[in-house]
Amino acid sequence: MKPIVKKISLGMLAVFVGMQFYKPTMNISEGETTAFFEAETMPPAPILETLKTNCYDCHSNNTNYPWYHQVAPVSYFIDAHIQDGKKHLNFSDWESFSTKKKDHKIEELIEEVGEGEMPLKSYTLIHGNISEDQVKGLIAWGERNRVFYEYRMKYKEGPSQE
Numbered sequence: 001m002k003p004i005v006k007k008i009s010l011g012m013l014a015v016f017v018g019m020q021f022y023k024p025t026m027n028i029s030e031g032e033t034t035a036f037f038e039a040e041t042m043p044p045a046p047i048l049e050t051l052k053t054n055c056y057d058c059h060s061n062n063t064n065y066p067w068y069h070q071v072a073p074v075s076y077f078i079d080a081h082i083q084d085g086k087k088h089l090n091f092s093d094w095e096s097f098s099t100k101k102k103d104h105k106i107e108e109l110i111e112e113v114g115e116g117e118m119p120l121k122s123y124t125l126i127h128g129n130i131s132e133d134q135v136k137g138l139i140a141w142g143e144r145n146r147v148f149y150e151y152r153m154k155y156k157e158g159p160s161q162e
């Protein structure tokens with residue numbers, strides 16, 4: 001190896017090793033569950049399974065990490081998606097949402113899933129995408145919940161909640 005190549009390689013190795021000391025805080029909060037969301041929206045077993053294995057990793061307070069998450073810079077990349085996903089939609093916080101917000105988030109869910117935007121591309125590349133049936137199931141379950149939320153806004157809470 002030419003000395004310059006060796007120097008560059010060693011430099012890169014040092015950066016890589018150095019990176020390993022900075023670990024993003026893991027998205028794991030025991031006790032902060034999606035139980036309320038599930039009790040209220042009542043996903044049938046296969047839908048719940050889809051949410052658990054394809055959505056909660058980025059949209060709840062508990063991520064099921066792959067082993068390679070330990071390795072920087074992959075860990076930074078994954079963490080950025082989790083933080084961004086949770087900022088937009090966190091199923092662990094469902095209880096604190098107004099009916100209007102819940103209705104809107106489900107509306108977004110139907111849209112994103114229907115257009116094939118969710119789960120995120122970078123995620124499906126590794127985990128595989130959800131099937132046509134899973135998409136249909138999520139949409140049907142979503143529509144049902146929207147009927148419930150719209151009803152609640154119209155008759156139970158009155159227009160003041162709008």
Ligand code: HEC
Pocket residue numbers: 050051054055056057058059081082084085086088089105108109110112113118119120122123130
């Ligand atoms: C790898 C992380 C990741 C996974 C897995 C994932 N999402 Fe997302 N999601 C994001 C990010 C990041 C955003 C915000 C940026 C965007 O909209 O592209 C987002 C945005 C959304 C939004 C829009 C929320 C709003 O009001 O702006 C919905 C709805 C959503 N995701 C639903 C889902 C569903 C349903 C699944 C599972 C089928 C899923 N996501 C899987 C990362 C993820």
